[in-house]
Amino acid sequence: MAQSATKPATAADVARFVAAAEKESLDFSVDNARVAWINATYITDDTDALAAQYGAKGTEMAVRFALDAARYQTVAGVSSELQRKLTILRTGITLPAPTTAGAATELNTIATRLQSAYGKGRGTLGGKEINGSDIEDEMGKTHTPAEYQEMWTSWHDRVGKLMKADFVREVEIANAGAKELGFPDVGAMWRSAYDMPPDDFAALTEKIWQEVKPLYDSLHCYTRTKLNEKYGDAVQAKTGPIRADLLGNMWAQEWGNIYPLVAPPGSGDLGYDITELLKAKNYDAVKMVKAGEAFDSSLGFAPLPATFWDRSQIVKPRDREVVCHASAWDVDNKDDLRIKMCTKVNGDDFTTIHHELGHNYYQRAYNGQDALYLNGANDGFHEAIGDFVALSITPQYLVDIGLLDKAKVPSADKDIGLLLRQAMDKVAFLPFGLLIDRWRWNVFDGSIKPADYNTAWTEMRLRYQGIAPPSERGPDAFDPGAKYHVPGNVPYTRYFLARVLQFQFYQAACKLSGWKGPLHRCSFYGNKAVGEKLNAMLTLGASKPWPDALQQFTGSREMSGKALLAYFAPLKGWLDQQNKGKVCGW
Ligand SMILES: [Zn+2]
Numbered sequence: 001m002a003q004s005a006t007k008p009a010t011a012a013d014v015a016r017f018v019a020a021a022e023k024e025s026l027d028f029s030v031d032n033a034r035v036a037w038i039n040a041t042y043i044t045d046d047t048d049a050l051a052a053q054y055g056a057k058g059t060e061m062a063v064r065f066a067l068d069a070a071r072y073q074t075v076a077g078v079s080s081e082l083q084r085k086l087t088i089l090r091t092g093i094t095l096p097a098p099t100t101a102g103a104a105t106e107l108n109t110i111a112t113r114l115q116s117a118y119g120k121g122r123g124t125l126g127g128k129e130i131n132g133s134d135i136e137d138e139m140g141k142t143h144t145p146a147e148y149q150e151m152w153t154s155w156h157d158r159v160g161k162l163m164k165a166d167f168v169r170e171v172e173i174a175n176a177g178a179k180e181l182g183f184p185d186v187g188a189m190w191r192s193a194y195d196m197p198p199d200d201f202a203a204l205t206e207k208i209w210q211e212v213k214p215l216y217d218s219l220h221c222y223t224r225t226k227l228n229e230k231y232g233d234a235v236q237a238k239t240g241p242i243r244a245d246l247l248g249n250m251w252a253q254e255w256g257n258i259y260p261l262v263a264p265p266g267s268g269d270l271g272y273d274i275t276e277l278l279k280a281k282n283y284d285a286v287k288m289v290k291a292g293e294a295f296d297s298s299l300g301f302a303p304l305p306a307t308f309w310d311r312s313q314i315v316k317p318r319d320r321e322v323v324c325h326a327s328a329w330d331v332d333n334k335d336d337l338r339i340k341m342c343t344k345v346n347g348d349d350f351t352t353i354h355h356e357l358g359h360n361y362y363q364r365a366y367n368g369q370d371a372l373y374l375n376g377a378n379d380g381f382h383e384a385i386g387d388f389v390a391l392s393i394t395p396q397y398l399v400d401i402g403l404l405d406k407a408k409v410p411s412a413d414k415d416i417g418l419l420l421r422q423a424m425d426k427v428a429f430l431p432f433g434l435l436i437d438r439w440r441w442n443v444f445d446g447s448i449k450p451a452d453y454n455t456a457w458t459e460m461r462l463r464y465q466g467i468a469p470p471s472e473r474g475p476d477a478f479d480p481g482a483k484y485h486v487p488g489n490v491p492y493t494r495y496f497l498a499r500v501l502q503f504q505f506y507q508a509a510c511k512l513s514g515w516k517g518p519l520h521r522c523s524f525y526g527n528k529a530v531g532e533k534l535n536a537m538l539t540l541g542a543s544k545p546w547p548d549a550l551q552q553f554t555g556s557r558e559m560s561g562k563a564l565l566a567y568f569a570p571l572k573g574w575l576d577q578q579n580k581g582k583v584c585g586w
Contacts, residue, residue: 008075009071009072009075010075010077011075011076011077011078011079011082013072013075014072014075014078014082014086015082017068017069017072018082018085018086018089018372021065021068021069021089021372022085022370022371022372023371024061025061025065025371025372026333026371028057028058028061029333029371030331030332030333031054032054032057032058033329033330033331033332034331035047035050035051035054036051036054037329037331037338037340038050039051040322040323040327040340041313041317041322041323041340042320042321042322043320043321043322043323044321056108059093059104059108060104062092062093063093063096063097063104063177065089065092066089066090066091066092066093066096066181067099067180067181068089069086069087069089069090070090070180070181070182072086073086073087073090073182085370085372087192087193088193088372088373088542089372090181090182090192091189091190091192091193094190094489094490094491095107095111095170095174095177095186095489096174096177096178096180096181096186096189097173097174097177098173098176098177098179098180099180100176103173103176103177106169106173107170107173107174107177110166110169110170110173111170111489113166114163114166114167114170114481114487114488114489115487115488117159117162117163117487118132118159118163118481118484118487118488119132121155121158121159121482122135122158122159123135123151123154123155123158123159124150124151124154125138125143125147125150125151126147126150132155132159135151135155135250136249136250138151139151139152139245139248139249139250139257140248140249140257141257145231145235145243145245145246145470148245148246148470149245149470149471151245151250152244152245152250152469152470152471153469153470153471155250155482156469156473156477156479156482157477159481159482160477160478160479160480160481160482161476161477161478161481162478162481163478163481163487164450164453164476164478164481167453167478167480167481167486167487168450168453171186171443171444174186174444175444178444184445185444185445185446186444187437187440187441187442187443187444187445188444188445190437190441190491190493191441193378193379194378194546195378195545195546195547202441204559205434205493205496205497208496208500208559208560208561209430209431209434209561211560211561211562211565212427212430212500212561212564212565213431214572215423215427215564215565215568215572216427216428216430216431217466217584217585218572218575218576218579218584219423219424219427219428219575220242220466220584220586221575221579221582221584221585222262222575222578222579223242223247223255223258223262223424224236224238224242225238225578225579225582226261226262227242227243227246227261230261231246238582238583239583239586240468240586241462241466241467241468241586242466242467242468242586243467243468243470244461244467244468244469244470245470246258247428247467250482251432251482251483252428252432252465252467253428253429253432253433254424254425254428254429255424255425255428256421256424256425256428258424259420259421259424262420262424263417263420263421264416264417264420264574266413267413267414267415267416267417268417268420269414269417270410270414270417270418270421271408271410271414272395272398272404272408272410273347274346274347274350274393274398274403275345275346275347277398277403277404278345278346278347278350278403279345281402281403283345284345285314285315285341285343285344285345285349286309286314288343288345288349288350288353289312289314289339289343289353289357291350291353291401292350292353292354292356292357293357294401295354295357295389295392295525296357296361296389296531298525298526298527298531299524299525299526299527299528299530299531299534300528300531300532300535301361301531301535304337304357304360305335305336305337307335307336307337307338308337308338308339308360311331311336311338312338312339312340313338313339313340313341313342314339314341314343315341315342315343316342322340322342323340324341324342326339326340326341326352326355326356327339327340327356328340328356328357328358328359328360328363328386329360330360330363330364330367333363333367333371333374334367335364335367337360337363337364338360339353339356339357339360341353341356350393351390351393354386354389354390354392354393355386355387355389355390356386357386357389358385358386358387358388358389358390359382359385359386361385361538362376362381362382362385362538365535365538365539365541366538366539366540366541366542366543368539369540369541369542369543370543372542373541373542373543374541374542375541375542376541376542377537377540377541377542377544377545377546377548377549377550378494378497378542378546379491379494379497380493380494380495380496380497380498380500380501380559381497381498381501381546381549382494382498383494383495383498384497384498384499384501384502384505385502385505385538387498387499387502388501388502388503388505388506388509391502391503391506392506392509392522392523392524392525393523394520394521394522394523395408395409395410395521396409396521396523397523397525400523400525400526401525415518415520415521415570416570416571416574418520419520419567419568419570419571420571422520422568423568423571426499426564427564427568429495429499430496430499431464431465431466432464432465433492433493433495433496433499434464434493434496435460435461435464435465436480436483436485436486436492437491437492437493437496438460438464439456439457439460439480440486440492442456453478453480454473454475454477454478454479454480457479457480458473458479462586466585466586497559499564500559500560500561500563500564501550501559503563503564503566503567504550504554504556504559504560504563505534505553505554506519506522506563506567507519507554507563507566507567508553508554508555508563509522509524509527509530509534510522510524512524512527512529512530512533513527513529513530518570519566519567519569520567520568520570533552533553534553536552536553537549537550537552537553540552
């Protein structure tokens with residue numbers, strides 16, 4: 001509670017406030033997780049209503065804590081530990097409403113309307129309406145350029161356009177909320193959650209981007225050539241930007257779906273397919289999860305609790321609606337770990353399992369921390385742990401666990417194929433991972449005005465990704481709305497950070513395990529020393545600034561693109577050979 005003007009708050013008041021906030025949020029989080037779990041695994045009108053009720057309760061609580069924390073932040077004599085907790089409370093809400101009468105309701109109504117508009121969004125293919133997840137799938141399959149263009153344009157026109165007015169108003173209200181919490185605007189508030197001044201964080205992301213940009217440029221140039229060879233000059237020119245709808249993904253964010261089109265002759269065929277290996281060895285969904293667990297056990301982590309196997313949703317139930325999007329849970333913040341998936345026996349889901357279990361092992365490792373520290377060192381860390389483990393699914397690892405025959409391990413001349421397949425997803429993603437929030441930061445600070453929302457978006461897509469829309473965008477277009485995380489209000493820089501961090505973790509683990517070969521062939525499976533050091537970082541949760549956590553495992557305090565560059569170094573040389581004589585850039 002805020003103090004009256006006559007009696008200034010003391011450090012002891014702050015300590016009492018923080019302790020009470022931690023207890024209340026911890027108690028709430030357990031009930032909230034149970035409600036959210038039953039809603040996600042058994043969707044009915046009743047569980048929807050309960051989830052909405054708990055969501056509103058959680059928002060109300062987070063706003064109350066943030067406002068009180070903002071008032072307490074200036075109290076003299078508060079320990080750095082408590083200051084850290086106040087900052088976590090103050091930045092604990094993504095979209096803050098101001099205290100003006102009616103503002104919270106209006107903001108909540110708009111946010112719900114935007115998310116529901118996205119969920120119900122439809123595009124068309126061959127003139128027929130198709131829903132969001134189907135159109136996403138179809139963009140990854142083989143179609144004519146005209147069909148790609150139809151899907152891209154219909155999705156952006158039908159889903160994005162209608163959101164513009166609501167989004168403009170949402171930005172106004174949330175900015176007023178951020179100001180009440182002591183931030184210049186919402187973007188600055190988001191950037192304040194990284195243990196450094198907001199401007200320094202923006203500069204750090206720019207530094208990382210400049211490190212990895214030459215690799216992206218080489219991949220862009222090579223891919224553009226292949227698209228030109230496939231479609232001809234009229235569809236994809238030899239120079240300039242790539243047409244956004246030809247890259248196998250609605251947002252051109254990951255290009256792995258068009259790997260067959262860019263695969264190098266000879267080395268492009270890797271000689272094995274994980275889906276086929278799993279089927280040949282009679283893997284089912286549970287056996288796949290057991291294999292994921294076995295990886296972490298091999299590093300010295302304790303096995304998953306018995307309740308994990310009783311309570312997880314590993315396969316899609318036959319008789320009810322569920323949310324299939326994969327996620328990892330720690331319902332009681334202690335040991336009630338679960339995953340929720342609709343696992344299919346294929347290579348993608350095998351990777352996803354390793355990713356989700358990474359979240360679970362992180363959650364369990366930090367379960368001894370105070371309530372406000374039950375989190376990753378920053379929001380990029382949590383996503384990176386799972387991905388870093390999944391990088392270890394190398395051919396040799398598949399041999400170690402008995403999936404691949406030793407004689408079938410691809411020889412070194414297949415390295416380019418292995419690396420290019422990875423790069424089409426992980427390198428292609430980098431500028432996209434950066435620009436979503438670059439655009440939003442400028443929207444929130446007012447340097448992009450509502451009248452310019454779409455032209456600025458298209459300009460940034462061109463500047464960072466080197467892509468252009470397949471058709472002219474009208475003055476009323478609102479293309480950012482066609483990407484879930486914009487109407488869904490999910491900050492996006494975390495995914496950019498995760499892409500970079502996972503390679504830093506991977507390089508550190510391989511160095512620790514004494515690996516001498518090319519980085520992308522390293523698996524640290526079975527290495528207890530790696531497990532011990534990894535656990536030391538995970539155990540910290542959010543209790544220390546993220547550079548401390550990073551140093552604990554990698555020895556460095558700096559987030560950097562250098563490890564990613566080391567991983568892809570052979571590919572970079574090869575791409576530059578292929579691009580010789582071509583005019584790269586756009
Ligand atoms: Zn994840």
